[in-house]
Amino acid sequence: MDCFRGRRLSAALIAGCLAAVVLGYVVLHLAPAAQAGDQGPVALFSFAGLIRRGEKGDRVRYLQEALRACGYEVSLDGVFGPMTEGAVKKFQRENGLYADGIVGPQTIRELSKLYYRANPPDKHTVRSGETLSTIAGRYGVSVETLAKINKLADPDMVYVGQVLMISTPQEPPAQEPPAPPTDLPPKPPPFPIPDxxxxxxxxxxxxxxxxxxxxxxxxxxxxxxxxxxxxxxxxxxxxxxxxxxxxxxxxxxxxxxxxxxxxxxxxxxxxxxxxxxxxxxxxxxxxxxxxxxxxxxxxxxxxxxxxxxxxxxxxxxxxxxxxxxxxxxxxxxxxxxxxxxxxxxxxxxxxxxxxxxxxxxxxxxxxxxxxxxxxxxx
Known part of the structure; x- marks a missing residue:
């Protein structure tokens, strides 16, 4: 890379270049671009940048919607203020992340898993750069589960535009038999043999x-x-x-x-x-x-x-x-x-x-x- 040319490079410059490499990999491989028409938390989960206190707009509102859907108390005002930052920090602490209140790719990835567990989608269309592993990670399910649901002989073979089932159709809950009447008399006592x-x-x-x-x-x-x-x-x-x-x-x-x-x-x-x-x-x-x-x-x-x-x-x-x-x-x-x-x-x-x-x-x-x-x- 051009940033490594030359003999004397500062530690800060090297760290910055490495961060750019990692972020570029995440953008290309772990967080596919949002499809046209994506709205709400789904659009957020395709974002690979950073969201922090002071920002405003749809992306912040999508973050707030995702947090609320996962049980975190937050206003849906599209403003990344103290309340939203507090909810993000709480989410990060409870999910083993560094609680800095900044929403980056790792926080988004863990938030998407929790969100999709609570709101499982029916289908996912494979996008450029996605693998079955990244799709499974996005929805918080295992590769084996996705392969089984979609009857994939080779889990490594998915193609752009392929529609994958994410969750199996839910069976209707079995109806419990009606409770026996509560106003019936007790079991009758033994009586004489009738004549x-x-x-x-x-x-x-x-x-x-x-x-x-x-x-x-x-x-x-x-x-x-x-x-x-x-x-x-x-x-x-x-x-x-x-x-x-x-x-x-x-x-x-x-x-x-x-x-x-x-x-x-x-x-x-x-x-x-x-x-x-x-x-x-x-x-x-x-x-x-x-x-x-x-x-x-x-x-x-x-x-x-x-x-x-x-x-x-x-x-x-x-x-x-x-x-x-x-x-x-x-x-x-x-x-x-x-x-x-x-x-x-x-x-x-x-x-x-x-x-x-x-x-x-x-x-x-x-x-x-x-x-x-x-x-x-x-």
Whole structure:
């Protein structure tokens, strides 16, 4: 080099020439020129000069944006003042650099690594003078990682304009299974071996507020029941009807609109029962074979038309049901238990909160009396 010509050179001159050589190498090899359109910290990371206190402009603002993105408190005013200098010194100390507050190539390189770890880019276009090693260093990843992501047989062979993936697509976080309900009763205590049987039945569903809690309680106690569903409500809440069927409960017909069919013509009764049956079958895949008349109002026309559609009438043995007009959950339990008989059919209703609240104690009280619960499908 020209600066080394001559016999007598001062130490300062030699040091200056060496610094120029090092800086030139950094500019050519370690910090490729910014591409057109680079903005923000990305433009800063391609800069190979020095930034120090007193400077102003976009480059200082890019520095401030990078520092803030990495968790350092600094104003975004484009002025390299005391606050920015303090943030730079703190960054340098925490990353093993000489804390002089001056931003040079080494500080920029370490800042870029931290920035890209916090804000990983998807891609990088290879520029003149870059190698896989310098690209890996820029983004704070290993050469092996870049080679693996991009399926490079020879890590030394990259070319200008080549687009490299920097990070792999993130898999969506696995969804945790929903937490089990917290309002279920405790695991039931051991009960006597049942020597009598009752059948639990529920009318008027499916109901948006009570069907799922009822199903959860029945599941907790291992009890199967019969649900007499209203066709129109099945079409309104098909997911609830399907859940009833999937839990293994028997489904019966309770009319299409829950209106009294007593006194109607055979054609009118047949149309209502068929619409209800078809709605249940369409939604659940189950063909119901039981029919319970709305309000318990039954006549021979309904019996005959239900039979023609393959359904038999099923009433109940606890007169009027146990939960209609009940004053409390305790009242529901007392009424139901007092009406229980061997082979009895106990009627309850969806849509009543007292029924949900009473169900655990009702099941336990019947079990203590030696009642088992008949699976109606058998």
């Amino acid at each position: 009598r049987r009752v059948c639990l039945t529920f009318d008027d569903g499916p109901d948006l507020n009570t069907t799922r809690p009822i199903l959860a309680i029945l599941r907790q106690y291992g009890v199967k029941a019969t649900f007499f569903l209203v066709g129109e409500r099945v079409l309104r809440h098909p997911e609830l009807a399907r859940e009833i069927a999937q839990e293994g409960h028997v489904i019966g017909v309770h009319g299409f609109e829950h209106k009294s069919l007593s006194g109607l013509s055979a054609a009118e009764v047949r149309r209502d029962l068929k619409e209800a049956r078809d709605a249940i079958t369409q939604v659940t895949g189950v063909s119901p074979y039981l029919y319970r008349p709305p309000f318990g109002q039954l006549d021979q026309t309904q019996v005959a038309e239900a039979s023609k559609l393959g359904m038999r009438v099923t009433m109940w043995t606890n007169i009027g049901g146990a939960d209609l007009g009940a004053a409390s959950a305790e009242d529901v339990t007392a009424r139901t238990v007092s009406a229980a008989t061997d082979g009895g059919i106990l009627m309850l209703h969806e849509g009543l909160q007292y029924t949900v609240e009473a169900l655990p104690s009702l099941i336990e009280a019947l079990a203590r009396l030696g009642y088992g619960f008949l699976n109606p499908s058998k």
